Every structure is written in C-alpha cells, then in structure tokens.
Amino acid sequence: MSEKVIKVVPVVKTEKVTEGVFSMWIKDKDLATAAKAGQFVSLYCNDGSQLLPRPISICEIDTKEETLRLVYRVVGKGTEEFSKMKAGDEIRVMGPLGNGFTLEGTEAILIGGGIGIPPMLQTAKSLHAQGVKVQVVLGYRDSDLFLKSEFEPYGSVIVSTEDGSVGTKGNVIDAIKANNVSGDVIMACGPMPMLRGIKAFAQENSIKAQISLEEKMACGIGACLACVCKSKDKDHHTNVNNKRICKDGPVFYAEEIEI
Amino acid sequence: MSEKVIKVVPVVKTEKVTEGVFSMWIKDKDLATAAKAGQFVSLYCNDGSQLLPRPISICEIDTKEETLRLVYRVVGKGTEEFSKMKAGDEIRVMGPLGNGFTLEGTEAILIGGGIGIPPMLQTAKSLHAQGVKVQVVLGYRDSDLFLKSEFEPYGSVIVSTEDGSVGTKGNVIDAIKANNVSGDVIMACGPMPMLRGIKAFAQENSIKAQISLEEKMACGIGACLACVCKSKDKDHHTNVNNKRICKDGPVFYAEEIEI
Amino acid sequence: MSVNMKVNIAGVEWNNPVTVASGTFGSGAEYSDFVDLNKIGAVTTKGVANVPWPGNPTPRIAETYGGMINAIGLQNPGIDLFVKRDIPFLREYKDTKIIVNVCGKSTEDYCEVVERLASEDVDMLEINISCPNVKEGGIAFGQDPKAVEAITKEMKKRAKQPVIMKLSPNVTNIAEMAKAAEAGGADALSLINTLTGMKIDIHRRAFAVANKTGGLSGPAIKPVAVRMVYQVAQAVNVPIIGMGGIMCAEDAIEFMMAGANAVSIGTANFHNPNVTLEVIEGMKKFCEKNGVKDINELVGCVK
Amino acid sequence: MSVNMKVNIAGVEWNNPVTVASGTFGSGAEYSDFVDLNKIGAVTTKGVANVPWPGNPTPRIAETYGGMINAIGLQNPGIDLFVKRDIPFLREYKDTKIIVNVCGKSTEDYCEVVERLASEDVDMLEINISCPNVKEGGIAFGQDPKAVEAITKEMKKRAKQPVIMKLSPNVTNIAEMAKAAEAGGADALSLINTLTGMKIDIHRRAFAVANKTGGLSGPAIKPVAVRMVYQVAQAVNVPIIGMGGIMCAEDAIEFMMAGANAVSIGTANFHNPNVTLEVIEGMKKFCEKNGVKDINELVGCVK
16 A cells, blocks of 8 residues: 555656557656556646546556556647656656456466457566466457467467457457356456356356456545445445455456456 | 737847846747737747747847747746757747837836846837937846846946945835936836835826736736736726736736735 | 537527637637638627726736636727727628627617627627626626616617527526526526636735735636536526637537537637637537437437 | 735635535545644535435546546435534544535425534535435425525524625536525625536446536536625625535636635545645745734725
8 A cells, every 4th residue: 555656757668569559668666666557647738628537557567677568549738748757757646556467276267358468468577477377369450460479478368359350250258158167266357248158157157257347537546436336245435335446456356346 | 919920930049147047039020020028928848848938028029030038037948948959040939929018108218127127228229219208217136237238228227235335225116216217107027015115106196007917817818817917906807806918918007916 | 520610699690619718819800810800600799888998906817726817807909999809800801700798887888889789780689788897887787686687778779690598607596587588588598607716815915906806717617618508508498608718629519519510619728729710620520420410409318 | 935825715714715625535534644644724514404315326526627527426324423423523633613404306305404404513504416326305495596595594594603605617607696695694705516517428428427418517617606706795794604516716816806705625526635735835835925913804805
C-alpha cells in the first residue's frame, strides 16, 4: 500500500503498436520496483478540460532499466493526448495501483482479448520466470495480431479471430476447445462478454480463474466507490457485496464476483 | 473588413523581453500584409479550460519576412501558455482586428505606458517611414526600460519612471512637460489613468489625441458587445453612446470617448 | 449516403438543425466575414427591445474554467433600427431562417416588440424570459410558472410568427416551467439560457464583472443543459431547441439524442468563428457513418 | 510574517479553513498514503446512513468538460461499522476535526444516525439533504424550504454536535433555503452540493452513468458555487463552508472573499491526491504576500 507514489516521470519511448493502439515507456525507479503483473497506473492529462486520471494497465516491467511499458487504445481526448507524447516529455502518474495476478499454478492458461492483451504480457513473463508452463490464448478481431509475437518467448501462443482470418474463428473459448488447451489456472483480461465466457468455462472445467475487470474510475485508490463490481461475499469496506475494482481488484477470482 | 483571417500559423521566434514580458513572432502572409500599426490579433489557447481568445497588440509588422511581432505580459494561464511556446510551434490566430492609429500630423508625440508600449513601436516605424517627426515618450515603473532602445532609430525618446531611477520621476505627462515636448498629434497606449491624463493634457493644449483602449473581450469582432466604452456620440451599432473597442477601436480620438 | 438534415420547428422548415444562441452572434453581420450565413439552419438574433438599451457597465465578461460569465445587459439598438437594418441584412440570406430574440422589462415591452414584428418578414420569435443580467423583466418572468404561462399567452395573442419561449435553468423544476409555457401556447421551447454565476478577482478584491453576477455559459455547463433538455422532452410535446456548451458535432448530437429537435451554438462562436459550419458538417458525417438517413431519427432516441 | 490560519466554525476551532467534500475522500484512509491527515483542518466523511447502502449500478461516474458527473448513490457501510472502524481511525489524527456526513431516506433515518452519533467522539455533523442520486430523501428534502427547516429542527433536537446543513444548488432561490436552515437552528451551512447533470454516450446511445442523471462537480461549476455562497452570506448569519470546483489556493481564497468561513475540496482530490495540503500552503502564502495576518479577514471582503 505504502508503495504507491504520485509523481511526474519522464517518457523514455513511445511507439504506435497498431492502428489506434500505442506503447509508452515511462522511467521511474519506485514504480518499476513496486509494480507487479496485472496492476495498473493512473495517468493524468495535461489538458485542463480533462481532470480524471486514465487507468492504464501495465504491459511490461523492466526493473533493470527502471521502466514500465504501458499499452493503451486511444478512446478519447485523454488517450489521444498520451498518444502524441514523445520521448523526453514528462507525464504525471500515480501507481502502482490495485492488486495484480496471483502467480500460481503449474500449467497456466493466460487469456487476453483486444485491449485486455497488454497486461497478460508481463503476466506471461513473470509466470515463465518462476517456471510455470505458460499457454497464451489471444482473442483478436481480425488478422491485426498486435503484441502476439512478443508473447512467444514465454510459452505457446494460440489465437482466435472474430473474422476467422487467423487461428480459430470465434472467441478465445473456441480456440481453447479447438486446441484442447488444459491447465490448472486461468488468468484473463478482456471485454466483459469474454470474461463471462471464461468464468463459465472455468466452472464447467473446475479450473481456478483469475480475471481482471475494468470500470470507469475517479480516484483510483478506493475512496470514491465509483468502480465497484458485485461480489459474492460482503466486501470489507462497505459490507454490501460491492468490491472496489481499483483497490480490491482489478484482478479477482472469478467465483468471488458476479459478472 | 474582409482582410480578417483565422488560421493556424507558425511561431518563428520567441524571446523573453524582460521579467514577465515576452515577444512572439508569427509568420503569415495574409496577416503581415493586412496589419496596420495599432491593430491587434486574437490568440487562442491550446488548453481546453480557456476558451476565449487573448487580444494582443501588434508590436511590429515585417511585410518582407511576412511576420508579426507580438509583445505581451504574462497575466494569466493563457499568456503563460504562449510564453512557453517555441519556434516551430503553431498557434491559432485571428486578425488583424480593429482599426489602427491614423497616421497623421507633422510632429507626432507617441506615448506608451507599461504594456501599452509595444503597439507604439510599429506606430513609430510607420510614422517615421512617411516622414512624420516622431517624439516618443515612454512611461516605466523603474529602470527596466524594455523596448526603449528599439524606438531610437525612429525618433527622439524620453522616459518617465515612477521611482525616478531614469528620466523624469513621475508619469509621461511629467516627462512631456519637463522636456517641453510639443507636437500636433498625440498617439497613446497604456493604462487608463495615463490615458485620462493624456486626454486632459491634449485638451488643455489643443492637440489632437488618438488613444488606444482595452477591455475584456469575447468575440473580438464586434458581435458580443462585451468591450464597449462610453462615446460622446451615438454609436452606429446600437445607437446608445457605446463604442465597441474591438471593432470601432481600439484607437479612438480622445474627444470621441468618455474615459 | 444522402442524409436528410432538414428539421421542422413549429411549422418552419430549417435546412439543418443548427442555429446560434442569441447574443453570441449579433445579427450575423460580424460573423459573415467567416461564415456563409446561408449554410446555417437559422440565425437567432441578439435580443431586441422596444427601445435602445445601453446595457451594463464594463467589465461585462470574465473567463471561467471551461466557460465564461457575461453580463452584457442586453445592449441593443431597439426595434426601429433593428427592423430597418438587421432584418433586411439577414433576409439577403435566402436559405436561412430568421429568429428574432425579444427582450423587455415589462410585459408591455415584450408586447410592443412582438406587435411591431407582426408585419415584418421574420420566421420565428424567441422570447427571452430568462436573462439573468437585467434587473427587471428577464429572469424574473422565467422563474415562476404562472408568470411563464401568462407572458406566453400575451405573446401568442399578438405574434404572427411561431413563438419560442426561452427558459431559464436557474429553477428548481425545469419541467414545470416548460409545461407552463406549453400551457400558455408556446410553439416551441429553447433551453438553457445561462446559469447565474459569479467570479471574484482575488487580487483586486472585486467582482470580475461589474454587474457582480453574470450568466455562465460554455462546455462547463453542458451536463446541466443536457439534463434539462431531457427532462423537458419527457414533459412536453412541443419542439425543443437545445443549447448550453455545444462545442462540436458530437455535443450537438448529444442534445438531439436527449430530445432536442434543433440546437443552438453560443459561446463556441467566440472560440472558433467557423464552429457553426463545422458542427453542421460533423453532424452530417456522423449520420453517414452511422447509417442515419434522417437526422430527425436521433431526436430523443436515448430514453 | 506569521498568519493565523485557524477558523472557528460554530464553536469548533479548525487549524485551518480546509476540509474535504463528503464522498470524495472516503473516511480518509485511502488518502492517508498521500496526505498527512493531521494537516487538514477537518475531514468530512463519506455520507453514512443508519444501515449499509449498496449504492447505484455502474457506471457511476463520467468525465465532463472541466468536471465530472457522479451517481455513486451513497454506498456506505452503515453507522455501526462506521462507528467501530472509521471514527477510531480518524481520531488518531489529533489535530484534525471530524465532520460526519449523515444521509438518509427518511427523517427517521437521519434521526437514527444523529442519535447514534450523539455519544461518539466526533466534532461536527453535516446533514446531506441535497444528494441528487438517491430516489428518496436526499435532494427532495433540500428543494423545499419548509422541509429544510423541519428536518433541521429534528436534527438539532437530537444532535450533540454542531449541525451543518448541506444545501442543494438545484433550486431557484438558494438564499431562501439557507434562511430556512437557519430558522431551523442550523449551526452552519455548507454549499454547494452537485448540480444535477446528464451525459449521453452518443456512440452507445446510452446514458453515461447508469442512474441517467448524476451530480456535476469540478471547476466547471465554480462560478455557480461562488455566486450561491455570496448570496447565502448576504442572507444568513451562520458560518458557511464553501465548495464547488476548488482546484487551488486561489479558488479557495475566492470562496472566502465571497463569504465562506471555510472551504471544502472535492473533485480536485481525484485530479491530485495532494491537493488539500497544497491549497492550505498556498492560502498561507497568499496571506503572507498580501499582508493578511488572519485568514478570517478575507471572509466576505468583497461585497
């Protein structure tokens, strides 16, 4: 908890990943040391018309270079502003925020869908580093397979595409079934319909599943209660079956939450 | 009228003139061709929290280089933003706006006070170029005599300072009296107390006086009626003794207006 | 794809649903240097009274975060000069409807202007019962439903053109005011006028506008405006001209989805004199991109 | 120069005139990672009801131009857990006053919480009769002067701590509401709560917050807040806690000059978790620079 910082940090590199998706590397020792796979940071905009921080998941952590890599889709004025930044610019950031994935299991199935793919990259690296067998399943719209090749050093990678242009036509569950992927833990990030499908798949197959949620956030630290999700048990904060995604999540065990 | 343009133009040079006062040269053929001494331009901010354009007087016009020089004091977030711009940046500008000084007389007394000094520079240049004898009187707070030396090629220059550190201690009228400056026309820009003093001085001495006013503006083109001043005669727009500074001014004959 | 952009507001067909907020555009002359007025659905004029009004002392405006405060005080040349000069000027633009904004200090003032306009070639009247910056008339009429209904009736008795009542947002219950105007016979409603605001210059220890308070406008207040347009659209059956902080085509679409049949652009004209045409073009593109064949399909589509 | 920053609000001395707007700061725990709570004049807690409230469906917030809309719906743990956990946590910060914000769906709900707090070690109560995001209670109490007076009286009958009534800005006449609260015995007033607003996501054709409407806050609305604080300061004699869009020390000073005896910082906490301390420091510097020996000198100095 006390590892959170808020500071202005240098941008050391930026890159267009694919149409509408950008990478930004920021350098800060505190952030890079404290960050874990599945956590996120809040980025603040320069333009005064946009006051709320943008929660962006951490794609890669480089403790040696003391950098974090953030990969995000441009969805509005804030992310558009970020996408125009260049190496040498500075950005105000708060983080690391939330709890990351629990690095567990012996045969992990890592699932990313769309802009939920980036946080799975550091997760793959971290699991691989501690000897877990990593099986990556990535869901794309079409043959624009951004980040896919970057996963390959850490395990097997299969893909689904909505248009069937590459891999299994359909969604990530279709790809898992088509390829008979099995494991003892699932870790996933992506759109809500995908996460619902994964929760159901995990229950049917009695596999433990960690899923990462997102919701509109204001404070990013658990105070404002904007980004809640329904939980099975009473939450410790309000005692009303509402977990705070920013603080209690963003990663939850699928059975803890109602989605 | 039809000479007004609104466009994004390149900033070709910026410079700190003195503490809190900055120069910006912008390049645009249309603007540089149409602009006249005593007119102003509206500069727009990038930051979305500040929507209204900033009216900035034109300090110099270089028709050969097709540039305008704008000299302004940092008084808020908008002018602060401008002060951080660098050569190569772009800025949205509308202009030239208002009517400049009428270049007339044979022996002109040009008076500038504080941040009213910049527009008098192009006025001095233009009058000098058409053979009018130029006598410049500049009012400063102290020995920080910004822009003074730039007037010297075009005529005599005397100064007043509030603290008496240079020239006549007191105001511009004190300096005029102390130096027995005389002429057949006064052109002036500066703070309201100075302009009131000049109006009275001009009346007493039966000298024609053109004075440049300022007021908070919104549209900058005469539509919103924010920046009016009281006029002796009915104004042609509303028929109520209210001249629009942005459109009917900013330069008026002193006897036309009540200040 | 061709998109129908025409809208019908109380029997008057506009070529597109965009007009300008009264007071931000004069009678169009100053903006005609930048904008082809023929391309705007309608021009709404600065408020005009029975006699010339000098308006308030300066400073009359102050910038605020994402907006501005104004207290112009309805400076206007009076109906005589207006009829002689401004109507003929605007009528030259054959494709554009003319909406004359009418202001007054008493019911009699309003009546006089409306009667005077009965024989003039203008398309609609907008009755400003919501200006926060004049001591008498203006907003006082707009904050009491009985007064709203009564003055609407007086206007309708005399007007030869459709009557748009412009509502004040400085009320507890905007739907109640809208219903009162509808009950009085209003042909259309426009909202919102400005929110009453204040700014203090802490260094001078003085009010930033001489009138102490002024009307807050700009994108800062858009969420209040959208909410009120939505509430009014649920409450009445007359057409609504929505306004309050529209800066771009997306904002205009938002108002239409909330229930506005047309929109007005105000403060944005100060930020970008070309904004009206950019909004019209952008709305058309939005429709093309989203398969909307008729812009009217969007009206009130979010419930 | 040493500057007196202490203010006395209804008999309670704060070390400085800065607190936080209820709901933006939880009970302080989350912000204590960034801010030494001992340095804030008072911490105003998230609203607490007699029983736990789950709040509204998500999305609960949306960003707007220079502000945000929220419709959290007063999710809170109820008074039992609050008393057990949050009060002892805050009491550790000896220099900081505790203001408990109280919410309810009925007069009885409010009474129950206030009675429960009578025996607790807290410094002041703020009664939220102005939340726009709950169906019953909340704002309904705050838009009718008779209801304001009646509930204030009920609170005063039961409260052992000074009672601050928090007023809604969604009214025609804020001074009337303030006078009603004063007549009911309010020890202080706080204003403004949020303006009711709406945002539509035009691409999804849906309301941006699930509750349709939400409370608009942030610097966008500051001019409305300053105006209302000024109007209330002219109308009543009880202390005022001013809020609405304060982002920096200059904004806080502006509220005090308009008539606020203290200020609350809300939305700005989301933009900058350190903002409270920066505002306190900045206010002190403003006083030093301008020869103000006692911050209370600024209160209502612009008339």
